[in-house]
Amino acid sequence: MAHGKVMRIQAASEPGEVATTENAGSHAATCALPYVSFNQLRSFHAVAVGGSVTAAAALLHVSQPTVTIQLRQLESHYGVELVRRTPKGLRLSPLGESLFAITERLFALHAEAIELLNSSATTLRGELRIGGVAPHFVMRLLAAFTSEFPSVSVSLWLDNSTAVIRELVEQRIDVGVVGQAALDSRLLALPYSKQNVVLFCHDGHPWAARDGVRLADLAEEPLVMREHGSMSRAVLEEALREQGIAPQVKLEVGREGVREAVVAGLGVGITTEVEYVPDPRTRMLPIVDADVFTEAFAVCLRSRRTVSTVRAFMRTAEALFERSA
Known part of the structure; x- marks a missing residue:
């Protein structure tokens, strides 16, 4: 974040008056944002999503020691235990579970902020990782999507429905075409x-x-x-x-x-x-x-449904279903 003068809009005391930090006095100090390391929170969130340091490092495209150090620094700074290291692997502590519920919302908003900043682009660009149960199910949808959005780079991974949903929840893929509507409140499913x-x-x-x-x-x-x-x-x-x-x-x-x-x-x-x-x-x-x-369903994480490439894919699936109904 750039250093310098921060302008905040406050309630004006008189009609037509705009209050800023210039005339807010001590009020600015009480509104100062508390500091927390975003990278440390990101490492914690990736561990919570992936279930291990190895998976978190892969999600973040960083080394495993980097994730481990950032997680330990976060715990040490606040004197808390967020992750319990057991013989069977990592498990979130009760406090870690509570923080994970917050970071899920935080990083969903983070994705929305990025989407907002990119929204002025006239051509949809980016990358979309697709999981599917069989070529027969996904290729018609994939062809329709790439025809409408040729600047989006796509990759396709095939397995059964259970595996595709698991990869989606762990955010190793962005969207899926599966043979079941999973009863999972984290997922948005549209019939295809x-x-x-x-x-x-x-x-x-x-x-x-x-x-x-x-x-x-x-x-x-x-x-x-x-x-x-x-x-x-x-x-x-x-x-x-x-x-x-x-x-x-x-x-x-x-x-x-x-x-x-x-x-x-x-x-x-x-x-x-x-x-x-x-x-x-x-x-x-x-x-x-x-x-x-x-039945085949196009699925995505509800928390990522506003990501432009994900939203475009789901809309394409919905349009194909409506035309074939």
């Missing part, structure tokens, strides 16, 4: 699209000539499932549970391995219509007696 869950089998399977399957057919059928955290798996398991059917999971494998496992005859696979890739070795099987579907 809806996809039917389908099954598929190899071309030599007895079901290959069918037009579809019923949920009851799955009672004894070996299934190839995605990992836990996959929303297509979660909604199918819920539909089966409602009918008292326990799925027979023969193999649990990541997204890329499901198709090859089905082709190898390990079981019937689960995917969504938009993710199913036509292959002469497999047959897609709709579920004919239940409405089993996943």
